[in-house]
Structures are given as C-alpha cells and as structure tokens.
Amino acid sequence: xxxxxxxxxxxxxxxxxxxxxxxxxxxxxxxxxxxxxxxxxxxxxxxxxxxxxxxxxxxxxxxxxxxxxxxxxxxxxxxxxxxxxxxxxxxxxxxxxxxxxxxxxxxxxxxxxxxxxx
Amino acid sequence: xxxxxxxxxxxxxxxxxxxxxxxxxxxxxxxxxxxxxxxxxxxxxxxxxxxxxxxxxxxxxxxxxxxxxxxxxxxxxxxxxxxxxxxxxxxxxxxxxxxxxxxxxxxxxxxxxxxxxxxxxxxxxxxxxxxxxxxxxxxxxxxxxxxxxxxxxxxxxxxx
Numbered sequence: 001x002x003x004x005x006x007x008x009x010x011x012x013x014x015x016x017x018x019x020x021x022x023x024x025x026x027x028x029x030x031x032x033x034x035x036x037x038x039x040x041x042x043x044x045x046x047x048x049x050x051x052x053x054x055x056x057x058x059x060x061x062x063x064x065x066x067x068x069x070x071x072x073x074x075x076x077x078x079x080x081x082x083x084x085x086x087x088x089x090x091x092x093x094x095x096x097x098x099x100x101x102x103x104x105x106x107x108x109x110x111x112x113x114x115x116x117x118x
Numbered sequence: 119x120x121x122x123x124x125x126x127x128x129x130x131x132x133x134x135x136x137x138x139x140x141x142x143x144x145x146x147x148x149x150x151x152x153x154x155x156x157x158x159x160x161x162x163x164x165x166x167x168x169x170x171x172x173x174x175x176x177x178x179x180x181x182x183x184x185x186x187x188x189x190x191x192x193x194x195x196x197x198x199x200x201x202x203x204x205x206x207x208x209x210x211x212x213x214x215x216x217x218x219x220x221x222x223x224x225x226x227x228x229x230x231x232x233x234x235x236x237x238x239x240x241x242x243x244x245x246x247x248x249x250x251x252x253x254x255x256x257x258x259x260x261x262x263x264x265x266x267x268x269x270x271x272x273x274x275x276x277x278x
Contacts, residue, residue, distance in 0.1 A: 095237050099231045
C-alpha cells in the first residue's frame, strides 16, 4: 500500500470530491480534515470522499468524516463515501458508520446519489 | 521516569521474513504519528509469519494501530520520548503489548454512529479476542490478544 496522498477535485458549484490514497491514520487525518474543511469553506455543500485507493482508515479519520458530515448537514449538505475495499467497508459496518454515511462502489455512483437526493 | 512495564531498550532491527521466531519482538518507538506505519509493519510481519490469514492480519494490525495511536495521542511519552511495543507469538495466538508513560484515561466508549471520537477501544475489543487496559501510576499498558482460532467480529473464517 502506497503512502498517504490526497487530491481534491471540484465537480461543480456544489459538489467536490476528495480522494485519498494509502493509509488514512492519525498521521494523515489532519490533512484529510484540512481538505474537507477547505472544500466546505469554499462553498461545496456535497462532498464525495473517495476511499477507492485507501487501504486503511482508522478511528481518528472516521471521526474526521463524521465531523465533516455534521457540519455539512447543518447547512443542508451531504457527504458520501466511495469504498471498494472490503476491509474498509467492514470497519465502517463495525462502528455503524454505514448507517449515517452511504457507501458507493464508484465516484459516478456517489454523485448520482446526490442527484437522487436533491 | 521509566515504566516498569517498558521493555528494555533494543536496537530497532529490520524485521525479516518468516519464521516468526526470527523476528524482533521488542521495540521502542518515538512517540510521534509518523511511527504508526512502522508499528503496523512489525505487527503485520509477525501475524503473517504466524500464519494468520489476510483478514485476520488486517484486523490485528488495525487494533494495534488504535492502541499505538492512543499511546501517541494521549499518553505522555517517557523521558526518551518513546513508547513500547512488545510482540509475543504464542501457541494459542498473538499477544501485543503497547506501553506509554502517560496517564491516559480513555474517554467513555461511544458507539453512536455520529460520535467523532471514542471508537478506538470499541474497535480494539471487537477485532481482538481479549483487550486489557492497565492504567497505573507509571503509565498505561494495553495488552491485545488474538486467538489462532475464533469467530471474527467482522464475520467469515479467520485464524491461522
């Protein structure tokens, strides 16, 4: 598994995608938080967190996702996750995160979920 | 102040492939987040060398990562700015001990999906067969044990 990296793509006025690669641990969580906060403060109300290339996401990074979700929901926004790694999905299920954040097999599917919810 | 639970200082050796008996077992790691990847590597090599499958190894590594994260995040580093990692392969399974010299008192476990913290200990308990926390005057010791055989928290087969 490669080292942590993060990239942000602005999809449109409201939607942005933040893709992370590698291990999203306590060392990487602050960078993830910075990227999500930056998107929200720049006006994105719907965020896709793409974990398609992430092999690992720990409890601190899960906390970052929940924090961003709460902030977005306060303003009527939303946050969804792209997850293709069965181990990562299993951890989400163990902590009940799949009950509050929807998981999608691809970025297109995640963005389509926004359209359905709109 | 040195914790009586801390392993003796060892040279940080480079772990090699199996057999597990040839792998280093005791480490003192700088108490910084960048060492998490190092700790995970040591534990992953030990688990694989013992014959744990991919899923079981992932779960063990995940749980130990949470313990080391707690040590780095909440436990004050000892005078040398390090934490202890002790890996003990046994006939019945794998035991990993993480020690720091802080006074980490874990926040109450919060299982609510919308909680932003409090999942570390919950996950450790779900992914391992036994988790013991020893807060004491000298520091905090967390001992995690995974049986060779048992029912996975996540489901499906697991074990060595």
